[in-house]
Amino acid sequence: MSKCYFGWAKDEGIRERGANGGFVTATLVGALETGLIDVALVVKRGASIYEGIPVLTSDAEVVKECAGSLHAAPLNIARILVRYAKDKRVGVPVKPCDARGIIEQAKRRQLNLDNVFMLGLNCGGTLHPLEMREMVASLFGIHPDAVIKEEIKEGKIILQTAAAERRRSRS
Ligand SMILES: Cc1cc2nc3c(=O)[nH]c(=O)nc-3n(C[C@H](O)[C@H](O)[C@H](O)COP(=O)(O)OP(=O)(O)OC[C@H]3O[C@@H](n4cnc5c(N)ncnc54)[C@H](O)[C@@H]3O)c2cc1C
Structure with missing residues (x-):
């Protein structure tokens, strides 16, 4: 076992x-x-x-x-x-x-x-960088270069932008 x-x-x-x-x-x-x-x-x-x-x-x-x-x-x-x-x-x-x-x-x-x-590493696959950029822009309406961090948690992709990080640290 x-x-x-x-x-x-x-x-x-x-x-x-x-x-x-x-x-x-x-x-x-x-x-x-x-x-x-x-x-x-x-x-x-x-x-x-x-x-x-x-x-x-x-x-x-x-x-x-x-x-x-x-x-x-x-x-x-x-x-x-x-x-x-x-x-x-x-x-x-x-x-x-x-x-x-x-x-x-x-x-x-x-x-x-x-x-x-x-x-x-428990990897579900690597995203193509250009497709990822397109996805970030079209699906989330975020400029691809504004994303400073990304993570995948329980099948969900979580993006973090510099602006959101600034808001978070102010609050
Ligand atoms: C492309 C990719 C897809 C993944 N998909 C999933 C998923 O779907 N579900 C899931 O549960 N986990 C996934 N993982 C694994 C997860 O993100 C963590 O790497 C793993 O859980 C180990 O965590 P850790 O904190 O111990 O790793 P860390 O201590 O952060 O170490 C990670 C190591 O991986 C290296 N690394 C970073 N990016 C890459 C890369 N692209 N190719 C090779 N090495 C790299 C880093 O340099 C570092 O040494 C994926 C990982 C990668 C790289």
Whole structure:
């Protein structure tokens, strides 16, 4: 019988920044600090919520900065892993498509799975950045660049704008 556990980061900063309590980020930080992995392959927010920049780092502080999920940033994590971290012990949060890509690359001897520590993300799919921009404008009537944060909660997409954040902090 399989067991299910709930977990979150003990560090308050990670917990707040993380998409769902920061368990993934805290695990990567712990793995770096204890030497289980040499590097982490994470994703940093770019100029907007529609852009994700892959970051390969051994710095736990950088991993913390990359906490949070970017739902409209499609990235081929397997390809990046093979190209830049092939011979390193790497910790990497993976969507199901990334995990499948990594396993296929390992079958073709492009990397050694013993060196790859995958942390699975419960991903329902990545949104295309241009379609996301269109959806934000047409469905919600918000300028796509006004969105500073997005999250998916219980199947609902929640958008946060800078103006709403200012109103919230004033009240
Ligand atoms: C594209 C996407 C779709 C998702 N869809 C769902 C969903 O439908 N339902 C659900 O319950 N959960 C979904 N998730 C998972 C959820 O958002 C959280 O990532 C997960 O619950 C872990 O939370 P956490 O606080 O422990 O993660 P965090 O501690 O915030 O760590 C998340 C890690 O993922 C990395 N990351 C961010 N964006 C991407 C990306 N686009 N590709 C690869 N890595 C990335 C970050 O750099 C960070 O290291 C999705 C995640 C992604 C990336």
